[in-house]
Amino acid sequence: MNIEIRVVVELIDQQFRLFEHSFKNSNVETRTELALSEEKVNDFYSKDLKKARCAGLLVQTCNRRLFIVHGEQVDLIQQKIQSELNLASETMEVKHGNEAMRYFLRVVSGMESQIYGDAEIAGQVRKSFFTAKEFGCVSGLLEKVVTLGIHTSRTVKRIDPTTFRSHSVSLATAQLLKFQSPKNILIVGTGEIGKRVIHHVSRLEDIKAEITVANRTSKKAEDTALRYGCKVIPFANWKKNASSYHAIVLALHSMEAIITKEVDLHPDCHIYDLGVPSNVRSVQRGIHVMDVDTISEAYNAVHNAQVVMAQSDHDHIIGAAMEALQRWSKARRAKDLIDGIGMQSEQDYYGLHSNSSLAHVFFSKVKAEPQACVAKLWLDAVAQNFDEDIQSAAL
Template sequence: MEDLKSATDFWVIGINYRKADTTLRGAYAVNEHQYEAILDSAKVFGVSSLFVLSTCNRTELYGFAEQADQLTGLLCRHTEGSAEAFTAQAYIKKGNEALNHIFNVAAGLDSQILGDYEIVGQIKQAFYFARDRGYTNSFLDRLFNTVLQSCRAIRSETKLSSGTVSVAFAAVQFIRNRIDSFDHKRILILGSGEIGQAACRNLLTFAGKDQVTLINRTEGKAQALAEELGLHTAPFEMLRQYIRECDIIIVATAAATPLITVADLAEGDEKILIDLSIPNNIDAAVQQYKGIVLANVDDLSRINDETLRKRQAEIPKAEELITCHIHEFAEWYLMQQHVPVLKAVKEKLHALNMQLAEARQQDDKQAVQKALNTMAKKMRTEEQRPGCNYIETIHHYLKQTVA
């Protein structure tokens, strides 16, 4: 598997919001424990280097293998869904197509809400998780850095992510469209991860700090965010009480099963429930009560405002910047293929200089580097084969040295 490092062995397999609803996406969502298990068993499936991206909109596995079904088998081995159901809704991309895909995903061009910049942080977290455990290679490391450069360029040179449109923002907009005012509304935020934090900040634009209570399984995380934003917190053990008392509840957790079910509500309750989790953490059956309004991430993605229309106009500019960065990565990749030849030439030139040392008393480093630079330049700009460059460089160097 050490040979699985070329672009032709690079794959991405995944499902996203385009063909898979929240229920299906939830079956292939990957939590931290599952991610560890995927990495640990990668070699058993013939996967040499990889990282996994799992968000509310998608689950994707980027890695090196001989066949795509090796990656599919690895993912499905450690998630709830079957390989058959996954394959029926999945996209499979290889080589250049896979490279183009990751650039588009990171830029927000493939997001459920166009230009959603939260995906960049999610990709960073996913990549660092695999890299820190030794499951990436030089190809993935360089690719990741180039993708980040592309994102920064798009962020600074276009308005693709301008304005405030994200899943968390859409959640607040959804609520505003269904109530006259936030006055006297009690609000519960369940979860203090990235999306939960974003939801808190968006809510505080319209609601008072004393109206919002934050609950998280890990109380330390909830307290840190609460102190930063001036919010109330409550222990997880009091969740049922706050579900009964609050008018608006936003759930953004990574629980494997629903945290709010029919048993937590009653006929006559009037509440707005927002589920920003994948898999869903609010049981859809709660909608049997007439006073309950429930929305998940797919419902929220249907917002259509002036900000999104402006973002649409920025797509061509973003695609141009992506093309430039893909070319930059391709140039680096192609030069890596010549490294063994350049190394061999360097070793041969130094050996020749050792043999000629008695005939000439001068430092050979500058002459050797000049010859290498000339060869590298030719290999970038000409279609001549590496072997021909090798012979030509040695011959030219000997001619100059003897002269």
């Protein structure tokens, strides 16, 4: 009996699955081809998940495209994703059950990022979660895993702020700009990533360059410029003036490349392309172009040496989070069991054992605090054999 209960606790839910293409198995070109448009993202939530009667979440960033799916027909979603990938399906990483949950916790915490300790991934996951919730595609388990992931991210930031509080692709870009020391910088895109690049650049005293921003929505560009003391150039005009800039940071999401050979650039220009899909298709000869992979590799040459010794401690945090998830799963299963037992009258149960007052206390506490205490009450009851008939009902 104890062995069966232990198995239930350890295997939280095998219908929880994770599919991923990331920097680990796909280069920027492949990730660009796999990037989903807003229309396809909406179809995933409104059509694919609904048809399969599954809950799900899609996280799409510059270095990964990750699906987590939970439901009885999760195989249909996997087949759908693989059917659209062609040869790329051979490199898609697939994880099941507890392994998928543990890996997802590491992703949200920044432990599986291209730059170890990425501080931005948790916010991106949170944003994706709210999108899934708007479409009604969130289950209780999915919500618990995401919530626990966000909490774990905060925990690692608090315990090891040196590793987890600031490192990101945007910080890496700012550091490379410091080494380049350009005369001026154009930042195209003032969304979350673009603003973070500007923030990091503004905090580096070694960067003396004049900063100009451009954004499709002019109000956002003006607000950002006012906050950080930058200049603004209309989005429609920046390509015409691109040859004036020694460094250009492309921090916007576009399904089409925005820099091609037709755009005249300064001979010494460095381009930092933070977009996936890639914002650069081709450039004139001699122009330096760095994408998210090469930016991360350059930054990691220094950063990884600093964090390798601390990774074992970080694994303990993930282990503690998984234990918390198992306790929650145990409580949920016990609550479902008690709800089933509760369909019969309490009077029927009182007749099963002479100690009716003990049964009354048991059911009263279950009704008052089902999530918090039902698992402990139930397992304690089983261990003490206080009611053999209730044990039989459970089995």
